[in-house]
Amino acid sequence: MNKRNVIIVTDGDKTAKKAVELATKNVGGRCISRSAGNPTPLTGDEIVDLVLTAIHDPVVVMVDDIGNPGYGKGELAFDQIMSHPEINILGVVAVASNTESVMGVKVDYSITCDGKIVKGSVDKEGRETEGNIIYGDTVDVLNQYKFPIVIGVGDIGKMCGKDDCQLGAPIISKALKEIVKYNKENSSSVKSDETDFD
DSSP: OOOEEEEEESOOSHHHHHHHHHHHHHTTOEEOGGGOOSSOOSOHHHHHHHHHHOSSSSEEEEOOOTTOOSSOHHHHHHHHHHTOTTEEEEEEEEEOOOOOSOOOEEOSEEEOTTSOEESSEEOTTSOEESSSEEOOTTOGGGGGSOOSOEEEESSTTOTTTTTOGGGTOHHHHHHHHHHHHHHHHHOSSSOTTTOOOO
């Protein structure tokens, strides 16, 4: 059974949607635009159906909880996606926010608003912070699973204008490219005839 390669992005408001759509195009993938929303408007099963019919890999999916620190629609959809046997998660872009009372998630590294790769975490504006924990409204659920790679970023499409679509959404584009690059270098989950990002 050929699994579909999926990248999860923990943001889905209007600004993030436009930036993620552009970034996905920049890496030659397919964005499930209907997964965007604040909160996530579709169930995980509905998102999976769209993923399985997408033309290109990787498929990028957005999940969002509109600032809800509890277990909301974004987390529920995430659980359903993760449990599907035909989905292969390449990695996650964990998005920082100002949400309080969350555990946060440990990241492998982050990309600052200036496009710099750092070992630690970043805040909502994409500025480097102490430690390696990203705090956001849809990231706590990530602690229940293991992923090939988790990359932290600031508020997608924003970061004081440094991830603006008019600039090509450079920060989220770099995050997606880094996830694809990591999988190419460390596993055979992304076939060379499926994606070409060089």
